[in-house]
Amino acid sequence: MPNSRMPVITDMQVIPVAGQDSMLLSLSGAHSPWFTRNLVLLTDSAGHTGIGEVHGGATLCTMLENLKPLVIGTSLADYRNTLQRVAAFRHRRPGDTGEGIQSLDISQLKFVVRPDTAIEAALLDLYGQFVELPVCALLGEGKQHDAITILAYLFYIADKNRTDLPYLDESDADDRWFSLRRSEAMTPEAVVRQAEVVREKYGFHDFKLKGGVLAPEVEARTIELLKARFPDARVNIDPNGAWPLATAIEMGRRLRGVLTYAEDPCGTEAGYSGRETMAEFKMRTGIPTATNMIATDWRQFYHAAVEKSVDIVLADPHFWTMAGSVRMGQLLHDWGLTWGCHSNNHFDISLAIFCQTAAACPGEITPLDTHWIWQDGQDLCDHDYKIVDGKISIPKKPGLGLTPNMDKIRAAHEYYLTLANTERDDALGMRFYYPDWKYDSKRPCMVR
Secondary structure (H helix, E strand, O other), rough: OOOOOOOOEEEEEEEEEEOOOOOOOEOOOEOOOEEEEEEEEEOOOOOOOEEEEOOOOHHHHHHHHHHHHOOOOOHHHHHHHHHHHHHHHOOOOOOOOOOOOOOOOOHHHHOOOOHHHHHHHHHHHHHHHHHHOHHHHHHOOOOOOEEEEOOOOEEEOOHHHHHHOOOOOOOOOOOOHHOOOOOOOOOOOHHHHHHHHHHHHHOOOOOEEOOOOOOHHHHHHHHHHHHHOOOOOEEEEEOOOOOOOOHHHHHHHHOOOOOOEOOOOOOOEEOOHHHHHHHHHHHHHOOOOOEEOOOHHHHHHHHHHOOOOEEEOOOOOOHEEEHHHHHHHHHHHHOEEEEEOOOOOOHHHHHHHHHHHHHHOOOOOOEEEHHHHHHHOOEEEEEEOEEOOOOOOOOOOOEEEEEEOOHHHHHHHHHHOOOOOOOOHHHHHHOOOOOOOOOOEEEEEEEO
């Protein structure tokens, strides 16, 4: 006989939302003034609400809508089987080449993202509330960390005033970081200034530079200046595979003793896969490597492990699911490798997902990679997740520890409805600099 005390899922809402962004640069181009995400809100028969978040766009929104019949009416106690049925619903869709994001083709991102992560997070949030435990206690072998170290994710920023796009201007903000984060930063010195101010606000001890923007020599100089300014910091760079292998080796040797690790310094080239070139980079420089490009599923990871291509797998739970990311963390720990996490622009729900996942990963993990400093102030929930002295303490509240703020969620949804294009388009801003700009996986975005 079913347990009448166990809640049943009575409703599932899929709410596409949008937030505002800076003109941040990466190999794929310039961030638009907006970013989009999809929220999932689950209600159970006990009157509780669970929330999840995943990448935005109509494709993933439609997929989530189609999954409703597999979720509504299920017992909360049976959440694992619910997730199993949801995962089985995934299949190869038109346009999915199987390439993933090995060449950072943003059009392929929606095929790498696991929309079921949003459902998983919401179910775990509800179950945690029911048993009065945080989500991290329900993953893997339970809670492993009380606090998670966060790194400062630094970007070159283009001049938004060269466009007619509605980028947010916070230049008159009282907060020094908020007033700086929308401003142009196209030199090594400007990035160091960025690091100084963001450290002042959040207490960061670790820094990551998004590369693939300027000439490799300029980006190497930026790393050198960051290390000189913060000699005790762990500093790394992510060119998204833009550098030819020979260039990556040259930059790696130059930065030996400066870089903590190199994230995807090189990629597919001359008939060799990114897994092969990364293995050669490691062998010839001695610098550890990380990836969120060449190992985004278990089969890719198998080949990366065989090639000994990576030391750190940035297992974003939005790519792997929360349970899958923790399983990766356990495996890496047993093999003497390191777990980490890649991020995209996100709201505070994803920040909670990252932190709860990280808290369940055993051993020493690399500082968490998050865009939150660029979205801080746009939270959609009432929550306790704050970056203090470069760390986030895991809340003692059950579930994710969040309370959805429906007024803010409705406002973010209304903003989404005003957008002509809800899919990510990093070429939009670039064409104000170069009218015929096109993405090239082997050319830094500002080198034309």
